[in-house]
Structure formats: C-alpha cells, structure tokens
Amino acid sequence: MSWIENCVPLSIIICLMGGIISSAIKGEAARKLTVTLITAVALMNALVLGYTVRLGHEFVYVMGRFPAPWGNELRAGCLEGLMGLFFSVIMLLSVLGGVRGQNDDIRPGRMNLYFIMINLMMSSLMALVYTNDLFTAYVFVEINTMAACALIMIRDNGHTLVAATKYMIMSLLGSGLLLIGISMLYSITGQLLMPNIRDAVDRLAESGEYAIPLTVIIGLLSVALAIKSALYPFHSWLPEAYGFSTASSAAILSSLVSKGYIFLLIKIFYRVIGMQVMVGHKITNILFAFGIIGMIMGSVTAIRQTDVRHLIAYSSIAQIGYIYMGIGLGSTAGMIAAVFHILSHGATKSMLFIAQRGLVEVSNGSKNFTDLKGSGLRNKLSGVAFAVGAFSMVGIPLLAGFTSKVYFAKAAITAVDAKMWIAMITLAISTILNAVYFIRATISIYTPRNMNYADPKYRPGIMTDIALVCFIALNFFLGVLSYPIYHTIELGLKIFG
C-alpha cells in the first residue's frame, strides 16, 4: 500500500480539523490557516491523481478495522482524483480572489465563522468525491447544504437572508427526497455500499422484482440532486443566492457546490444504479429534456438582466442545462462532455464572479450596466478576466468553453436520431443567445464612459490579481491542452463501471 493512499482520508480530515480550529481563532489567522490547508489538499489530490493514472485502476481505503460493507470505505480512481484536484484549486483561487470582498462585506467578529464554513465545505466536497457509501454521501450532503446556506447569509443584508431562506427550503426539499430515495433503496437491496447496491439492482432489474419502487427511487434520486444543483424548473433559489452573496461565496456556490451534487449524480448513475438500468428507465430522457429547456430559458432570462451579477447567475442556469443535456444523451461520449463541462464551467464562472467584483469596485459599487460602462478600462486585469470568461462562455476557440462545446457536439452527433437533432439545434441557438448577452456585457464594460468614477488611489488587491491571472491561465489550459484531461476522464469513467 503506497503512502499516497493516505492522502484521500487526510484531505477530508484536515479540512474538518481546520474548521474546528477556525472557530477558536481570529479571522485573519483563520484565513491563513484555511488557505494553507486548501493548498495542502490540492497538492494531496494532485498526488492521488498522478498515482491513480499510473496505477490504471482504483484503490480502496478502509476507514477503520472493518472492511465495507460493515465499516466505511473510500474509493479513489483517476476521475475522483481529477475532481478532487479541480475542486480544491477552484476553492483556493476563489478564496484568494475574494479576499477584499470578504473584508468589506463580512462583519469583523464573524470572519472566522466564514472560514469554518469554507473548511467544512471543502471537507464535504472531498467526502462526496471519494465516498463509496451512499449513506456517507448523505451525511456530507447535509454538511454541504448547511455550509452553503451559511456562505450565502454571512453577508449581512436583507437580500441574503431571503436568498438563504429560499436556498434552504429548496435544498432541504432535495435532501429530503434524497434521504427517502436512499432509504427505499436500502429496503429493497439491503445495502449501502455502492458496488453492492449495484449488484443487487442488477439482480432486481433482471428478475423484475420491485420494479415500481426501483423506478420511483431512480426518479427521487435524480430529482433530489437536480433540485440541489439548480436544474431549470428548480432554479428559483439561484439568482438571489448568487446575486447578493459575497464574490467568493458566489464563486464557490456556482462552481463547486452545484458541481459536487452533479458529480454525486454521475456516481449514482455509474456505480449505484448502473448506466443501463438508468437508460432503461428513461430517466436520461427526462434529464435531457429539462437540460435543453434550461439551456434556452436560462439564456433568455439572462438577456433581460441589467445587473451583472444576475446576468452571470442566469447564465449558470443555462450552463447547468448543458451539463444535464450531456448526461441525458445517455452515452459515454455525452458523459465525458458533461464532466469536461463541469471543469470548464467551474473554472470560468468563478473567474467571472471574482472579476465582476473588481469591476463593480471601480463603478461606485453599482452592479448596473450603465454604471459599469468603461469599468474594464478603469480596472484592467478584472476587465481582461471578465472578457476572457465571457468569451469562454460564448465558445470562442482557444478557451475552455469552446472545447466543451466541441465535445458536446461530438457526443450529440453519435446520439440517436431525435436527440441528435434536438441537441445540435439547441447548442447552436444557445450559443447565439450566450453571445447576445455576454458580448453585449463585454462591449459595455469597454465603452469608455464614466471615467470619473475611478478613484485615482484605487489599487486592486495583489491576491485578487494573482487569482485572476491563475484563472485566465486555467481557462487557456483547459481550452488548448484538453486532450490529457479528456483522456483522464475517459479512463476514469471506464474504471467507474
């Protein structure tokens, strides 16, 4: 057993410890501790990724003396390693990029509480990525939900309280459905460990026993995670939650929290129920349909927005639609495209949220586009980052968004008749709609007007600059050198089942 395998539980446990210690120290110290820990987690996940890619198969880490199904276990393959690395890097950049926002928006006495939440969020994401047990996943979904709620409401104004309440209601509905689904699944299979459930489900599907409960369970699990990741009809909590929280919180919520749930859903697809049973129950078609509607409706609503935060938020709904469309294609190519889009959307959306904050700072603190005119000239780096993010979302070549759209198109071509046409046409329409609002936003921030808004003494923070440069580099990396990542995802999905 290689020492690298210890990194898997360690990355969960040191973040839990970080959360506990943050509750006892002052805000600034808590931030330093958090940044150090997340960097350590990123390094450990990089090691795990390298190790699993070389290994070519997955490994199991038994948590304690008793092997699963009696005890708990973690399982890591190269897809888990990739996701863990990606989540920790985005978390690190989001926290660094939002340092100034955190200082302004959060009351001094509560800063350490914010970092408790960041630490526990990181820990729960790692657990969701690596767990091999459905009930462990549920426990950490709970932690994730509460931490996300706190990340929204830590910025103390009325809007965030409303947003947090909405988020909590929707998210708890999702948790409830998930728990009901897991309990029903336990009562018909008698297992909680993912591969064991899968064996039992295969047997049940073959014999036709418990057919009705199985269908309902598949529906419950999918709907629960769709609610939690804001698929189109369940998106009502999203605009306010992303629109009024701090920049870091919005970045974390949009690129990590919803993506964590989608990754869990993919795990359920492959490891718990099995892709064939899922496709056999037509749940993929339903997700496909909602994904398609989301792609269009999210963009149409985004066009009407005059507030930059809300524009980015509604664009997220469209992008979540893309991911579900990829999952809904029901093929391996579609799934690879969806996973790749999780990465590219995560890298881009968090950059947009961080850059947006820099632009708003030089526009009298207003998020309205009339005030934002010329802000790209007043704060150069944020302007460039916003433009890169916008172009990436539209799908300009060399950027992450373009590559994921190519993968989606490739996957759509190999799909069955109707799905192929619908997916291709919607991709085209959605790209045009994306271009309408993102190019308009970019032109608007580069229209030289309102130049007197800039405070001559204004300096963007050094941490934000570093984070933005890293984000831009990450975007180009995903856009240009996507093949190794594509290959890793493919290998990871093959290991999955």
Add this chain to the structure above:
Amino acid sequence: MSRKRRDYKSTFYSRIENFVNGKEEFLLYREKKESDVQRLETLEEELTEAADLLEMREELQWMRDHTEPLDFLKRFHRLYGVIAALVCFTMMVLLLVTVSWLPRFGNADNPANNEVIKRYIEKGEEETGAVNIVTGLILNYRGFDTMGETHVLFIAASCVMILLLIAEGEEKRAGYAFDRYLEPKNDIIIQKVAAFLVPMVFVLGIYVILNGHLSPGGGFSGGAIIGAGLIMYVSAYGFRKTERFFNEHVYKVAKVSALCFYVCCLSYYFYMGAHGYDNHISLGTPGNIISSGLILFINIFVGTEVACTMYAFYALFRKGGLE
C-alpha cells in the same frame, strides 16, 4: 455550634437555616457589591431601552395588520395555495403507493436482513467491546459517518452564530436589557427547584454518557441532558451567575478540544485499521465501565460537544451571544 454564639449569623449553619426559611439564596456566590443608587439607575436605563424595543415591535405588528396586500398578489396567493396543495397531494400518493410495494416491515427474509446485519448482531459485542450494539455500530463500525454527523451539529451551531451573534456595543446592551425586561429574575421557587434538580440532571447526563456502551444512551443523549441542565440553571439564576463557571472561554475550550480529540482519535483508528496494524486499543471485558476501547472516550467527546451546543443555542437565541 450553638445559636448563642456571637458570630452565629455569619456561620454556615445559619445560612442553611436561612435557606430553609427562604430568607437567603444558598449554594450561590454573592453578587458583586454595587451601590443601590447606581444599580437603580442602570436598571431604569435598561428598562426604557427595552420598552422602546417593545413599542417598535408593536408598531410593526400594527403595520402588518393594517396594510392590504395588492389584488393580483391575493389572486396569486390563492392559486399558489391550490397548486402547492395539489403537488403535495400527488407526492404523498406517489410515496404511499411506493411504500406499499416495498418489502413488508419485519419480515425475516427481507433484503435488509443480510450478512451485514448478521455480523453486527452476532459479533458486535466481541469485536467492539460494547454491550449496546447500536453504540458499537455507530461509533466503531461506521465511525466515519458519525464523525460527519457530529460535525453537522457543529456547523449548525456556527450557522446560528452567524445569524444571531451580536458582536459589539450598543446592540449588545440593548439585547441584554430586553432580556432582563422579559424574564423575571430571582424567582425563589424556580431557584429552589433548580438548586435541587440541576445537580441531579448533571449526574444523570454523566451517567448516560458513561454508560453509552452498556445501556441505551451515549454522547448525543447524555450531552442533551447536560445541556438541558445548564439551560435550567440559566433560567433560574441568570447569565451572570452561570458565566462564573460556563462562559465563552470555557465553551470554546471545551468544544474545540472535544472535537479535536475526537477527530484525532478516529484518525489514528482509521490509519491503523487501513494499514492492518494492531491499534493497541484494549477492548476490555464487555459489560465493564472501562471497556470497548475508544467508544467510551468518543462518547465523552460527543457529549461535551452536544452539551456546549445546546447551551450555545439557548444563549444565542436569548441574548445573542455567550458572554
């Protein structure tokens, strides 16, 4: 020891006598001396502040009662109610129908009665050292899940803190004054009952925690009992007296060290287990109080955490802070 002694009034026995006659608070530290005039002044100030707050609350209620919602909003609300009821009803029917298709509860050949349960029941006592199988199951076999569950409680307390913590200055004073206005203090009946009950509640809580591996109970329930005892003490004697032994500092130290030890113990256990090393934890004789290895300690840590959280909830809801 006679009552004729000149300094009888200052003796311990005279205090007992006074306590029996209801003349003096016993078992309590004396309040700090404060000149009566000063105390009256501060009290009056606090009262006016509290009255202002109450008035504002009444005004708000009046405004709520006397404003008419818009017409289309009314219609929307009606429609919304009907649709919500329909959706809920459909969900209910769907879930009930599904449940009727599930395996019958308590059947011997249910899928859930498999080798997993069998090992828990048959070998649980031998492998974990805990007579209470449930405790052995949640703290040893599936210790990782329970660690997450404990952190759910921790994060819940932190969330409440974000919402209700009043960190500084004026607001804090006003909150304190409001608290004094609503809660009559120094109620002799409550205090006497609390003086009698609180120690017993604490002892019961400690018993439930320490017997977690032997009988029903454990860290979660025992901690809740101790927390309830603390809340009872606060309700009877007020925060000033409670904070002589349980203030923010003690709360932080107790909570953080309990959780840290908990995570460290489990990490050691996970590490040794995963590598197949012997973890040198003696399980003892099942049935003894010192047995079952880590479970006893984990119960104590969980109990501390739960008790702290219960008290913190109460303090946060009542006056927005622990100090």
